[in-house]
Amino acid sequence: MIAQSKSSAVAGTFGRFGGRYVAETLMPAVEELAAAWRDACNDPGFTATIDTILAQWVGRPSPLSPALRLAAALGTTARLWLKREDLNHTGSHKINNCVGQVLLAKRMGKRRIIAETGAGQHGVATATVCAYFGLPCVVYMGAVDIERQQLNVLRMRLLGAEVVAVQSGSATLKDAINEALRDWVAHPLDTHYVIGSVMGPDPYPTMVRELQRVIGRETKAQLHAQVGRLPDAVVACVGGGSNAMGIFADFIPEPEVALFGVEAAGEGLDGRHAATMSRGSEGVYHGMRSLVLQDEHGQLLEAHSISAGLDYPGVGPEHAHLFESGRARYLAVDDQAALRGVELLARTEGIIPALETAHAIAALPEVLRLLATSRDPAAVLDIVVNISGRGDKDMHTIAARLGAAQGDR
Amino acid sequence: MTAPDRIRRAFDRAHAEQRAALVVYLTGFDGGREHSLACLHAAADAGADILEVGVPFSDPSADGTSIQAAMVRALAAGATAAGVLELVEDFHRDSDAPVVLFGYTNPLLRLANASAASRLGLVERAHASGLDGVLVVDLPPEHAAVLRDPLVAAGVHWIGLSAPTTTALRRRAICEAASGFVYAITLRGVTGAVLGTADSAELAAGIAALRESTSLPIAAGFGVRTPHDAHRIAAHADGVVVGSALVEAAHEGTAALSRAVAALRAAVVR
Ligand SMILES: Cc1ncc(COP(=O)(O)O)c(C=O)c1O
Numbered sequence: 001m002i003a004q005s006k007s008s009a010v011a012g013t014f015g016r017f018g019g020r021y022v023a024e025t026l027m028p029a030v031e032e033l034a035a036a037w038r039d040a041c042n043d044p045g046f047t048a049t050i051d052t053i054l055a056q057w058v059g060r061p062s063p064l065s066p067a068l069r070l071a072a073a074l075g076t077t078a079r080l081w082l083k084r085e086d087l088n089h090t091g092s093h094k095i096n097n098c099v100g101q102v103l104l105a106k107r108m109g110k111r112r113i114i115a116e117t118g119a120g121q122h123g124v125a126t127a128t129v130c131a132y133f134g135l136p137c138v139v140y141m142g143a144v145d146i147e148r149q150q151l152n153v154l155r156m157r158l159l160g161a162e163v164v165a166v167q168s169g170s171a172t173l174k175d176a177i178n179e180a181l182r183d184w185v186a187h188p189l190d191t192h193y194v195i196g197s198v199m200g201p202d203p204y205p206t207m208v209r210e211l212q213r214v215i216g217r218e219t220k221a222q223l224h225a226q227v228g229r230l231p232d233a234v235v236a237c238v239g240g241g242s243n244a245m246g247i248f249a250d251f252i253p254e255p256e257v258a259l260f261g262v263e264a265a266g267e268g269l270d271g272r273h274a275a276t277m278s279r280g281s282e283g284v285y286h287g288m289r290s291l292v293l294q295d296e297h298g299q300l301l302e303a304h305s306i307s308a309g310l311d312y313p314g315v316g317p318e319h320a321h322l323f324e325s326g327r328a329r330y331l332a333v334d335d336q337a338a339l340r341g342v343e344l345l346a347r348t349e350g351i352i353p354a355l356e357t358a359h360a361i362a363a364l365p366e367v368l369r370l371l372a373t374s375r376d377p378a379a380v381l382d383i384v385v386n387i388s389g390r391g392d393k394d395m396h397t398i399a400a401r402l403g404a405a406q407g408d409r
Numbered sequence: 410m411t412a413p414d415r416i417r418r419a420f421d422r423a424h425a426e427q428r429a430a431l432v433v434y435l436t437g438f439d440g441g442r443e444h445s446l447a448c449l450h451a452a453a454d455a456g457a458d459i460l461e462v463g464v465p466f467s468d469p470s471a472d473g474t475s476i477q478a479a480m481v482r483a484l485a486a487g488a489t490a491a492g493v494l495e496l497v498e499d500f501h502r503d504s505d506a507p508v509v510l511f512g513y514t515n516p517l518l519r520l521a522n523a524s525a526a527s528r529l530g531l532v533e534r535a536h537a538s539g540l541d542g543v544l545v546v547d548l549p550p551e552h553a554a555v556l557r558d559p560l561v562a563a564g565v566h567w568i569g570l571s572a573p574t575t576t577a578l579r580r581r582a583i584c585e586a587a588s589g590f591v592y593a594i595t596l597r598g599v600t601g602a603v604l605g606t607a608d609s610a611e612l613a614a615g616i617a618a619l620r621e622s623t624s625l626p627i628a629a630g631f632g633v634r635t636p637h638d639a640h641r642i643a644a645h646a647d648g649v650v651v652g653s654a655l656v657e658a659a660h661e662g663t664a665a666l667s668r669a670v671a672a673l674r675a676a677v678v679r
Pocket of ligand 1: 092093094118119120121122196197198237238239240241242243244308309310354356357388389390
């Protein structure tokens with residue numbers, strides 16, 4: 001089920017992005033992981049086990065829901081479809097990746113799992129899978145993120161994981177990754193580091209994409225069953241880029257399918273933001289060559305987004321490549337628009353999305369405008385939005401921002 | 410003027426004195442530019458044979474708490490890769506001690522790419538500063554050409570880095586790409602870890618394995634804090650690297666740094 005990367009000439013690179021920029025102490029661990037991953041991909045037993053766990057425990061396939069009232073509210077004749085990763089066990093797409101990586105770690109004989117988390121969704125998913133397999137789990141999380149994602153911290157602790165507060169730097173996702181890397185440098189033999197997105201050194205960007213590919217594969221089959229055609233466009237939010245790569249992957253070879261990634265414009269592109277594609281430049285960071293937010297001296301800038309899961313100054317290297325090659329387009333949505341996106345989906349479809357996901361919802365008017373210029377106006381368009389996660393974890397943030405604006409209506 | 414054999418001379422001199430060379434790491438700009446310059450001189454005067462100057466980076470994921478804190482202080486004091494090279498240039502006006510830059514890829518690559526545009530990039534500045542070598546923590550041999558080739562062509566040594574986990578195959582590639590010396594990391598972990606009672610036999614075996622792949626001098630470090638640690642390492646390696654403990658001393662002041670360096674220098678005898 002899991003396809004080998006054929007998109008690149010040199011393993012682990014996407015155009016000039018990607019690679020393995022890690023400390024020498026980690027190189028053998030990274031090489032061992034790459035070899036184990038190659039080996040596991042060729043073992044039908046491994047992929048069958050993943051599929052079984054996804055079906056019996058995660059709840060896959062996730063539904064593809066038509067969104068008629070959302071389309072009406074946006075005043076479009078296009079058919080909108082929601083890929084419901086919010087209905088997965090633990091409430092987001094993150095668990096697809098965790099099941100595969102923890103299973104691989106077990107296969108490699110690793111006895112300890114570490115992870116970083118921003119929104120807490122990846123941390124919760126990792127802690128959940130570790131509980132399922134009976135493996136000890138340490139999750140690194142920025143102190144700022146711990147503050148804004150209390151519920152997920154409680155969930156991780158209840159699941160038996162140790163949550164370590166990271167105070168260094170901006171005390172957000174990027175610093176949690178630094179701390180997880182430090183842990184891995186100290187324990188490269190017995191520990192597997194479950195990176196939560198399509199980022200980091202090779203093989204992570206490829207491996208995580210393949211473990212998330214199930215999203216797009218299901219979408220393709222489900223839409224075909226419904227309307228007998230490919231979508232005109234696929235839309236997903238982009239933090240590190242895993243839910244987007246997951247839903248894009250099977251559509252990349254279909255040139256008629258437009259791909260839209262939506263990143264966080266935070267307080268605006270001229271203020272504090274996390275818009276790596278719109279405003280980043282090439283750099284080497286967290287083990288990869290990609291686009292990053294940095295100053296003229298090569299120091300990383302602190303990203304900002306209302307959503308902890310998009311609050312990261314880098315992006316997966318394959319997105320940098322899709323951006324440069326023009327195969328995918330990237331839009332930016334600010335904090336305010338994302339909040340309106342939460343409300344819009346809640347009121348029209350009865351789905352409270354994660355703040356991350358709300359960026360994709362809020363980008364729909366712009367997506368429709370761009371498609372209108374390139375498609376036959378008489379044609380009925382099919383547009384799929386990846387609902388990467390549900391919004392329960394964000395209720396505090398949403399209440400503080402929306403509640404203040406609405407009063408007790 | 411670049412003098413690439415100052416590194417060789419430092420190791421030769423130590424060897425003739427039947428001791429290991431003392432390699433002192435300090436984070437550039439820690440405490441501000443002037444304090445940092447004073448610390449480099451204090452360390453050289455107190456007996457450091459080779460100085461490693463850390464280039465501050467916003468995300469030092471291979472460093473422990475002491476050096477992280479030093480980098481935060483240094484960046485707040487306005488540190489840049491270009492600034493650190495100017496610091497080295499100033500240092501070399503009054504000192505002949507070899508200096509190796511120790512950094513992460515991104516700030517150095519950024520400066521290297523500036524060179525094409527302005528002729529004031531990494532290579533030009535390295536040459537002007539009399540820099541003797543460069544060591545990049547997160548740039549393994551498979552990606553190194555982009556920085557290594559222009560630097561080596563300009564007469565700057567490319568210091569190899571080998572870890573306890575490094576396989577024989579990788580050891581050969583690392584040594585082939587290296588010049589000046591090879592840095593053997595003595596511990597699995599970030600800087601600032603504690604050598605403590607780490608197995609001497611494992612340490613000796615690691616260095617012996619490296620010697621099979623290179624005739625370059627081998628300096629060992631990570632976790633070396635006390636004169637006792639330094640003495641243990643000196644029995645096996647051509648050089649002993651001390652970082653976090655001296656960064657902490659330098660933060661106290663130049664007097665504390667001088668005392669600590671002198672004590673280490675006295676301990677690296679065989
Ligand atoms: C619900 C949800 N969507 C999206 C993201 C962003 O990650 P990625 O870009 O890897 O999908 C996160 C990250 O925490 C998330 O929790």
